[in-house]
Amino acid sequence: MAGRLRRPTGTYGGRTAEERRAERRRRFLDAGLELFGGGPGYRATGVAELSRAAGLSTRQFYEEFRTLEDLLAELHLEVNDRAERAVLAALAGLDDLPLPERATALFHAYATDVTGDPRRIRIAFVEIIGVSPRMDHQRLARRRRWIDFLCAEAARAVERGELADRDYRVAATAFIGGINGLLHDWTVGWVDATLDEIIDELVRMLLGVMSPPG
CATH class of the missing domain: 1.10.357.10 (Tetracycline Repressor, domain 2)
Structure with missing residues (x-):
């Protein structure tokens, strides 16, 4: 990826864009902890697998991280x-x-x-x-x-x-x-x-x- 995708702005469901972003980021980190630390490991995990474990999309992953190494x-x-x-x-x-x-x-x-x-x-x-x-x-x-x-x-x-x-x-x-x-x-x-x-x-x-x- 050349750069991160644009993040949404504004309030939705009573939460700000920054709050939603923090929640998404935490979900990716929790999925990484589970897959890297308790599952197949970092080297055997791809962005698609991690995104599925987080219940989010690969597009949303690249809004938060450039690579799995960053996570x-x-x-x-x-x-x-x-x-x-x-x-x-x-x-x-x-x-x-x-x-x-x-x-x-x-x-x-x-x-x-x-x-x-x-x-x-x-x-x-x-x-x-x-x-x-x-x-x-x-x-x-x-x-x-x-x-x-x-x-x-x-x-x-x-x-x-x-x-x-x-x-x-x-x-x-x-x-x-x-x-x-x-x-x-x-x-x-x-x-x-x-x-x-x-x-x-x-x-x-x-x-x-x-x-x-x-």
């Missing part, structure tokens, strides 16, 4: 944004806890959100891999964002005397890479473990990174 990109960002909001909400009530309990609570907030729906795990850790250079850039950019968050939390712990003063970026990068690799391998069936076992192992890894002085 996958938005879903990937949604999964990460949800998890980030969950972590920040948990962080707000953890200042009085010692570092090991704080780190454990933060990771459980992340894991509870991102693993709460198996479709979101598959979108974030499987379907996004190897799609295109653009998707690789987006995936790595979000990974850097999580690394920056861990480094900021480590810096706060250093100020409180809970951690030795050193550069934690390599350790944070290794931990985030471990999350991505382990959840990918578990999702595709290469790791024989329960989700609780996976989360417990990742918590132990995090506590190894966030170890107190001595």
Whole structure:
């Protein structure tokens, strides 16, 4: 498609054009979550199949997205944004806890959100891999964002005397890479473990990174 089709304007059925557009977009995203994350997967889904699952037309799809990759990109960002909001909400009530309990609570907030729906795990850790250079850039950019968050939390712990003063970026990068690799391998069936076992192992890894002085 050279460009998106013109969107309708005006009020219909008591809803504005923007409200109707937001509803349509959400229906396409929900269909993408189901087909990419719970059905045949991104690579085996076409615009026609996705539009049928959304109960909309292909014309309406191209009013909202240029390509299926655009929709996958938005879903990937949604999964990460949800998890980030969950972590920040948990962080707000953890200042009085010692570092090991704080780190454990933060990771459980992340894991509870991102693993709460198996479709979101598959979108974030499987379907996004190897799609295109653009998707690789987006995936790595979000990974850097999580690394920056861990480094900021480590810096706060250093100020409180809970951690030795050193550069934690390599350790944070290794931990985030471990999350991505382990959840990918578990999702595709290469790791024989329960989700609780996976989360417990990742918590132990995090506590190894966030170890107190001595």
